[in-house]
Amino acid sequence: xxxxxxxxxxxxxxxxxxxxxxxxxxxxxxxxxxxxxxxxxxxxxxxxxxxxxxxxxxxxxxxxxxxxxxxxxxxxxxxxxxxxxxxxxxxxxxxxxxxxxxxxxxxxxxxxxxxxxxxxxxxxxxxxxxxxxxxxxxxxxxxxxxxxxxxxxxxxxxxxxxxxxxxxxxxxxxxxxxxxxxxxxxxxxxxxxxxxxxxxxxxxxxxxxxxxxxxxxxxxxxxxxxxxxxxxxxxxxxxxxxxxxxxxxxxxxxxxxxxxxxxxxxxxxxxxxxxxxxxxx
Amino acid sequence: xxxxxxxxxxxxxxxxxxxxxxxxxxxxxxxxxxxxxxxxxxxxxxxxxxxxxxxxxxxxxxxxxxxxxxxxxxxxxxxxxxxxxxxxxxxxxxxxxxxxxxxxxxxxxxxxxxxxxxxxxxxxxxxxxxxxxxxxxxxxxxxxxxxxxxxxxxxxxxxxxxxxxxxxxxxxxxxxxxxxxxxxxxxxxxxxxxxxxxxxxxxxxxxxxxxxxxxxxxxxxxxxxxxxxxxxxxxxxxxxxxxxxxxxxxxxxxxxxxxxxxxxxxxxx
Numbered sequence: 001x002x003x004x005x006x007x008x009x010x011x012x013x014x015x016x017x018x019x020x021x022x023x024x025x026x027x028x029x030x031x032x033x034x035x036x037x038x039x040x041x042x043x044x045x046x047x048x049x050x051x052x053x054x055x056x057x058x059x060x061x062x063x064x065x066x067x068x069x070x071x072x073x074x075x076x077x078x079x080x081x082x083x084x085x086x087x088x089x090x091x092x093x094x095x096x097x098x099x100x101x102x103x104x105x106x107x108x109x110x111x112x113x114x115x116x117x118x119x120x121x122x123x124x125x126x127x128x129x130x131x132x133x134x135x136x137x138x139x140x141x142x143x144x145x146x147x148x149x150x151x152x153x154x155x156x157x158x159x160x161x162x163x164x165x166x167x168x169x170x171x172x173x174x175x176x177x178x179x180x181x182x183x184x185x186x187x188x189x190x191x192x193x194x195x196x197x198x199x200x201x202x203x204x205x206x207x208x209x210x211x212x213x214x215x216x217x218x219x220x221x222x223x224x225x226x227x228x229x230x231x232x233x234x235x236x237x238x239x240x241x242x243x244x245x246x247x248x249x250x251x252x253x254x255x256x257x258x259x260x261x262x263x264x265x266x267x268x269x270x271x272x273x274x275x276x277x278x279x280x281x
Numbered sequence: 282x283x284x285x286x287x288x289x290x291x292x293x294x295x296x297x298x299x300x301x302x303x304x305x306x307x308x309x310x311x312x313x314x315x316x317x318x319x320x321x322x323x324x325x326x327x328x329x330x331x332x333x334x335x336x337x338x339x340x341x342x343x344x345x346x347x348x349x350x351x352x353x354x355x356x357x358x359x360x361x362x363x364x365x366x367x368x369x370x371x372x373x374x375x376x377x378x379x380x381x382x383x384x385x386x387x388x389x390x391x392x393x394x395x396x397x398x399x400x401x402x403x404x405x406x407x408x409x410x411x412x413x414x415x416x417x418x419x420x421x422x423x424x425x426x427x428x429x430x431x432x433x434x435x436x437x438x439x440x441x442x443x444x445x446x447x448x449x450x451x452x453x454x455x456x457x458x459x460x461x462x463x464x465x466x467x468x469x470x471x472x473x474x475x476x477x478x479x480x481x482x483x484x485x486x487x488x489x490x491x492x493x494x495x496x497x498x499x500x501x502x503x504x505x506x507x508x509x510x511x512x513x514x515x516x517x518x519x520x521x522x523x524x525x526x527x528x529x530x531x532x533x534x535x536x537x538x539x540x541x542x543x544x545x546x547x548x549x550x
Contacts, residue, residue, distance in 0.1 A: 101491070105324065
């Protein structure tokens with residue numbers, strides 16, 4: 001049985017992906033922010049899939065120290081129960097913030113959660129992924145288009161615009177996937193970004209205020225159920241041969257921005273190493 | 282404006298962290314203190330990964346005299362001479378006067394007033410002898426009015442506001458510039474965002490982003506300004522407070538806070 005780690009697994013797309021994958025007989029390792037939500041999600045899933053191994057680890061991925069702690073717990077679990085092999089990592093946890101706010105590490109919140117946390121978690125779990133020639137999937141978004149990396153003010157300290165910061169973080173997800181393929185394809189690793197489409201989740205309601213909430217109230221009405229994008233994730237994991245594309249939506253391989261190139265990917269890679277205090281060997 | 286060294290209290294959370302990042306972005310060396318030792322390490326790492334400055338940290342409960350002494354000794358031993366002090370550490374406890382513990386109430390005074398003055402007194406002893414010294418007190422928009430349901434907090438901030446102006450005058454000849462910062466609500470953490478939201482449109486328009494406040498506060502302090510009320514609406518409020526009799530504004534504020542707190546409590550539940 002293949003094991004998959006899913007972050008942001010207690011609600012929205014992440015929870016739907018847990019369902020989808022448990023139904024396809026993957027062993028599930030969920031990560032969620034609150035202990036309480038993790039317990040609830042675990043209970044719901046266990047009821048439906050009593051024979052599938054499912055565990056949850058809770059941690060606040062905005063804090064790098066917590067990413068380390070959660071990774072250690074996951075690694076110990078994978079060593080003990082899965083022969084040290086991790087087949088899939090779905091970096092799905094994401095957030096929106098209405099204001100410039102910093103994490104305890106002093107980084108802008110959306111950048112820290114939507115990108116840096118994925119970068120760091122992937123770093124810590126890479127050894128297990130390589131053993132299984134694993135696949136890494138980021139929940140990116142079509143909103144990465146018509147956006148450039150703000151290299152001279154990556155945290156948007158000057159002129160915070162929640163939407164642009166979100167767009168940049170989703171572009172960063174794709175650049176990270178690009179960088180992973182570049183460096184680890186010869187280890188058997190494949191990385192992807194997914195455009196889930198507009199989905200009825202609560203991302204725009206969590207710890208946001210004013211305009212972001214109002215806009216999301218209207219946008220959410222147009223959204224589809226999270227079960228639909230969940231199929232894209234299972235498609236990418238189910239193929240015997242790893243799909244060759246980088247970016248997928250519900251109709252298959254999709255076009256991505258020209259900003260997703262080696263130059264930007266390398267630059268983001270170096271910056272992320274710097275900001276996470278790690279070096280990939 | 283290079284080579285300034287700044288001491289920041291309450292540096293691992295909200296506004297203190299924003300100040301730490303702002304000072305580092307300006308190339309200032311910083312001495313950070315907070316009661317939360319782990320938080321200090323985190324922000325220190327984050328800053329060192331982003332900026333090329335010296336970051337000193339020393340955890341300290343500023344209500345404790347001997348801990349403040351060890352902070353000052355630590356600074357002396359590290360050869361630190363201060364050019365600026367940002368008094369950010371402060372607390373509030375939600376609830377009316379009779380509905381919370383007496384200890385909560387006196388703690389507000391101990392931290393916001395007593396500890397802030399202790400820190401200011403001792404920080405002045407390790408100021409750089411040449412050049413200006415800057416002090417910022419984080420007062421509040423709440424200092425502008427008597428505030429029912431936040432009576433102790435608002436009064437403690439009023440204390441800092443008056444004290445700041447007086448001290449600035451008193452130390453003028455010693456080349457010390459003192460600024461009182463009077464912000465409205467700030468989105469420092471997820472709880473604050475919920476509280477701001479509970480105030481509805483009033484919360485929304487009196488809220489300013491932290492990085493802007495931090496940036497402008499430092500600029501204003503360096504220019505020797507005495508009071509900074511961030512935000513146009515907030516400045517209007519502070520002007521109104523000087524015109525409208527306190528008895529009337531107090532009534533208005535009471536009804537507003539009453540509603541906001543009810544809503545806040547419902548949201549919490």
